[in-house]
Structure formats: structure tokens, C-alpha cells
Amino acid sequence: MTAQDTAPRAPSLDGRTLAPVADQAPGQVGTGTRFAYHERDGVVWADYAGGDVARxxxxxxxxxxxxxxxxxxxxxxxxxxxxxxxxxxxALPDGRLRLTETWEWESGPGRGTSVVEELTTGGRR
Known part of the structure; x- marks a missing residue:
């Protein structure tokens, strides 16, 4: 794998707020959940809360x-x-970012897919 293979094609997630486009099962993230992303040198992290998630x-x-x-x-x-x-x-045509996710619980049973998209400054997609 070359450096070009690992270089991001979509812009950085740093400073962007994303939200799910649909609700998941109770106790999981949903349309009321907000993810505040950070990214630096190949490391990503986020804090999130909303809906059934306190933190x-x-x-x-x-x-x-x-x-x-x-x-x-x-x-x-x-x-x-x-x-x-x-x-x-x-990257979406309007410049916002979308994450297409495949996830699995490690603390219990369950797996699935979801989509989160960047919100505009007004908090809408």
C-alpha cells in the first residue's frame, strides 16, 4: 500500500458535526444524536450525545x-x-460528508449498518 492509497480523498472530519439519517433500535444512536468529530494525522475521535445516548x-x-x-x-x-x-x-455533492457505517456491539449481541451525514451550520442536513 502506498501513501497515496491511504491518503484521504474526502476532506477531513475535523470540526464537523454529523447525525444519523435514521433512528436505530432503542438504546442506540438516532436522529437526535450529534457526533462532534476531530481528526489529526490519521487519528479520529468524537464525542456524541442525544436521543437515548447520554454520553x-x-x-x-x-x-x-x-x-x-x-x-x-x-x-x-x-x-x-x-x-x-x-x-x-x-463527500456529498454539496460538500458535506457522509459516513456509511458497519458496526457491531462488543458488549452484547447485535450488528448493523447505518448512515450519518454532516449537518449544516443551522443543524439540518
């Missing part, structure tokens, strides 16, 4: 337009959960 954190790496990260969250019902996610970053 969540994720940390991982970016190689090209592929993210690989672990996440942990505290739900509003007081339970905790953790998992692993691999996402593909794409």
Missing part, C-alpha cells in the same frame, strides 16, 4: 476514506455499551 466517545484511525474505531456509550437508562465500527467517508 458517548469514539476513537480510531483513518486510512484513506476508511475509518476503523471503537466506541463506548452511556445510555439515558444508565446502561453502558461498547462496540466496533468501520466506516467509509464520502
Amino acid at each position: 458517548g466517545h469514539l476513537v480510531g484511525t483513518r486510512a484513506g476514506d476508511r475509518l476503523d474505531f471503537r466506541y463506548v456509550q452511556l445510555r439515558t437508562d444508565g446502561t453502558t455499551a461498547s462496540g466496533h465500527c468501520v466506516s467509509e467517508v464520502t
Whole structure:
């Protein structure tokens, strides 16, 4: 793999706020959840909250337009959960970013796919 293979094609996630385009099952992220992303030198991290999630954190790496990260969250019902996610970053025609995610809980059963998109400054897609 060359440096060009791992260089991001879509812009950096740093300073961007993203939200799911659809609700997941209860106790998971949903359209009310907001992810505040940071990125530096191939490292990505985010804080998130909203909906059924009181507080969540994720940390991982970016190689090209592929993210690989672990996440942990505290739900509003007081339970905790953790998992692993691999996402593909794409730039939308209007310049916003989209993450197409494949995730799996590590703290219990369950896996799935989801899409999160960057919000505009007004908080809408």
C-alpha cells in the first residue's frame, strides 16, 4: 500500500458535526444524536450525545476514506455499551460528508449498518 492509497480523498472530519439519517433500535444512536468529530494525522475521535445516548466517545484511525474505531456509550437508562465500527467517508455533492457505517456491539449481541451525514451550520442536513 502506498501513501497515496491511504491518503484521504474526502476532506477531513475535523470540526464537523454529523447525525444519523435514521433512528436505530432503542438504546442506540438516532436522529437526535450529534457526533462532534476531530481528526489529526490519521487519528479520529468524537464525542456524541442525544436521543437515548447520554454520553458517548469514539476513537480510531483513518486510512484513506476508511475509518476503523471503537466506541463506548452511556445510555439515558444508565446502561453502558461498547462496540466496533468501520466506516467509509464520502463527500456529498454539496460538500458535506457522509459516513456509511458497519458496526457491531462488543458488549452484547447485535450488528448493523447505518448512515450519518454532516449537518449544516443551522443543524439540518
